[in-house]
Amino acid sequence: MLPEHAKIMALLQEAGEIVGRKKLQKIVYIGKKMKLPFQEKYTYHIYGPYSEELTLRMEELCSLGFVKEVKEQKAGYAQYCYHLTENGARFLDQFPLSWPAEYARPLVTALNERSAKFLELVSTMLYFEELPKEEVKEKVFTLKKSQNFTETDLEEAWDFIDSLRMIPFPVK
Amino acid sequence: MGNRMLEEEKVFKDPVHRYIHVRDELIWDLIGTKEFQRLRRIRQLGTTFLTFHGAEHTRFNHSLGVYEITRRIIEKFEGRPHWVPEERLLCLSAALLHDIGHGPFSHSFEKVFQTDHEWWTRKIITGDTEVREVLSRMGDDFPQKVADVIEKTYPNKLVVSLISSQIDADRMDYLQRDAFYTGVSYGHFDMERILRVMRPMEDQAVIKYTGMHAVEDYIMSRYQMYWQVYFHPVTRSAEVILSKILQRVKALSESGYSFRYPPVHFEGFFSEKPLSLSDYLELDESVVMYYFHMWQKEEDPILKDLCERFMNRRLFKYVEFHQEHFMNEWSRLEQLFRKIGIDPDYYLVIDSSSDLPYDFYRPGEEEEERLPIHLIMPDNRLRELSRESDIVEAISGKKRTDHKLYYPEEWLHTPGAEKEKREILHILQAHPGKTETEF
Known part of the structure; x- marks a missing residue:
């Protein structure tokens, strides 16, 4: 159990703050696809890949006082922001975690700079990445009809995925 | 070739739903496949039998139960707006096969060996199997459609929601079945009433407002079963030992340890060469229990001890x-x-x-990924359940x-x-x- 909690805390430490549950979900999923050592199990949901396990883990981290969740009221909906608390940082400091910090930093920064909607697109494309690109496009346009993604959005997302894959992964 | 109706309806006697009715040859033949029969050798509740000795029921029973509930829902939906009758067999096949990829003690296996049963489900449905052969009678793309429904990526969300949503055939079956076999008094609710008040909508099945109390009961049983059965500390203790056995076997294999009883059936999980579908299908709980039994005689003191603990319930x-x-x-x-x-x-x-x-009911907020349960009000507006029900509100989103x-x-x-x-x-x-x- 503990290492998995610690990895999420390490992610939050790299990110500083993550705004939105959807964004957090997608960052962990894309991070996992990019070989960050997350083990949360994902299945496909409304906004693409989603992990109930991650949701529960976040609740646990908040209830342990290691992560702070701040609810902000936006126009018509609530948004949740997450950051590591002092106790969380202290715990993480003493926890023997195997975490590729040098690799994670630019990756997490690149992900956190993007909007939740864009990350939803990227994670959905990665979810179907075993399919040929044309079929991925078809899946996105069928399953994400309400999001009105365009061909240009998809191209931007492919480029973004390529750029993430250019970040050198540490060799053991 | 398509589907034919059986000359005579087949029925399975079932302790939860009384009878499970099969009229479609397609469904009958799917049940007869070796991949589906394998589910008889995989317990629904993993290690729970070490706490509640009656909990020996299998994924086979449960899968038939999910099929039966889905069949009854569809019967109620026939002729109503939003329901597409052509989706009936797709829906029934997906209900029957939704757990086909589960392996032995799958939750622990998946954690330790980094695999997932959803992936195997897709492989069994679309790969070189008897299941795919039977499904293909409905058309070349039918197996893929079934896999898409189970994976929740099928475009018709109503079809998906019958098998996977916050009030679906899967949960309605396992809550009742697990309660029955564990012998606890929680987990009971009036399913007949819920089915009577379910209405098809564009994206999901919703509940007629007058049926709210039956749904409250369902949410309560979900809550109670979680704490009383699924998260029972003794079961969790057995699960911890099981995971540690698997972790130890993996570590020993990787270190070149010479087993008295080599984990031949597990090797695909450790080696670089991916596990084949046929090897995966060879694994069931009888095979795993045999290894655990034999590993009580291993020289490695940790593996030997953990297996002795598991086999003799010294948790x-x-x-x-x-x-x-x-x-x-x-x-x-x-x-x-x-x-x-x-x-x-x-x-x-x-x-x-x-x-x-396992999880609790979530009312669903703006960024929630899961559709909440919706009530359809007398004026046809949709209202999220916890906004109308004080009971549901009281147990939603709490610690x-x-x-x-x-x-x-x-x-x-x-x-x-x-x-x-x-x-x-x-x-x-x-x-x-x-x-x-x-x-």
């Missing part, structure tokens, strides 16, 4: 673990365990509620996290290293919670 004790313990005591306990020669990687284990593949620390207590009362053992016991006894494996 770990537990204490509750809270924030201050994580902060102040965790690393000290690890140090002390190492000092007295007990490997904390195997014998000092924290189990959290997030390690469990539901829990951490327990498992350890072999009897080893702390043996001679030797008394000072360290006293300190360990002092730390553990300061914790609230039970130190007995109670039922």
Whole structure:
């Protein structure tokens, strides 16, 4: 159990703050696809890949006082922001975690700079990445009809995925 | 070739739904495939039989139950707006096959070996199997459609929601079935009433407002079953030991340990060469239990001990673990365990509620990924359940996290290293919670 909690805390430490549950979900999923050592199990949901396990883990981290969740009221909906608390940082400091910090930093920064909607697109494309690109496009346009993604959005997302894959992964 | 109706309806006697009715040759033939029959050898509740001895029911029973509930829902939906009758067989096939990829004790297996049953489900449905052969009678793209429904990527969300949503055939079956076989008095609700008030909508099945109380009952049983059965600390203790056995086998294999009884059926999980579908289908709980039985005679003391514990139900004790313990005591306990020669990687284990593949009802907020349960009001507006029901509101979104620390207590009362053992016991006894494996 503990290492998995610690990895999420390490992610939050790299990110500083993550705004939105959807964004957090997608960052962990894309991070996992990019070989960050997350083990949360994902299945496909409304906004693409989603992990109930991650949701529960976040609740646990908040209830342990290691992560702070701040609810902000936006126009018509609530948004949740997450950051590591002092106790969380202290715990993480003493926890023997195997975490590729040098690799994670630019990756997490690149992900956190993007909007939740864009990350939803990227994670959905990665979810179907075993399919040929044309079929991925078809899946996105069928399953994400309400999001009105365009061909240009998809191209931007492919480029973004390529750029993430250019970040050198540490060799053991 | 398509589907034909059987000349005579077939029925399975079922303790939960009384009868399971099969009229379609397609469904009958799917049940007869070897991949579906394999589910008879995979328990629905994994290690729960070590706590509730009746919990020996299998994924086979459950899959038939999900099929039957889906069949009854469709019967009620026929002729109503939004329901597409052509989707009936797709829906029934997906209901029947939704768990086909589960392996033995799959939750622990998936954690330790980094695999997932959803992936195997897709492979079984679309790969070189009897299941795919039967499904293909409905058209070349039919197996893929079934896989898409189960994976929740099928465009018709109503079809998906019957098998996978916050009030679906899967949950309605397992709550009742698990309650029946464990013998607990929770888990009961008026399913007939729920089915009568379910209405098809564009994206999901919704509940007619007058049926709210039946749904409240369902949500309550989900809540109670979670704490009383699924997260039972004794079951979790068995699950912890099971995971540690698998972890040990993996570590020993990777270190070149020479097994008396080599884990031939597990090798695909350790090696670079991916496990083949036929090898995966060979694995079931009878095979796994055979290995555990034989590994009681292994030389490796950890593997031998863990298997003896599992086979003879000599489980770990537990204490509750809270924030201050994580902060102040965790690393000290690890140090002390190492000092007295007990490997904390195997014998000092924290189990959290997030390690469990069950959940509570969520009302769904703006960024929630799961559609909440909607009531259809007299004026045709949709209202989320917890906004109308005080009971549901009271148990939604409340604290539901829990951490327990498992350890072999009897080893702390043996001679030797008394000072360290006293300190360990002092730390553990300061914790609230039970130190007995109670039922």
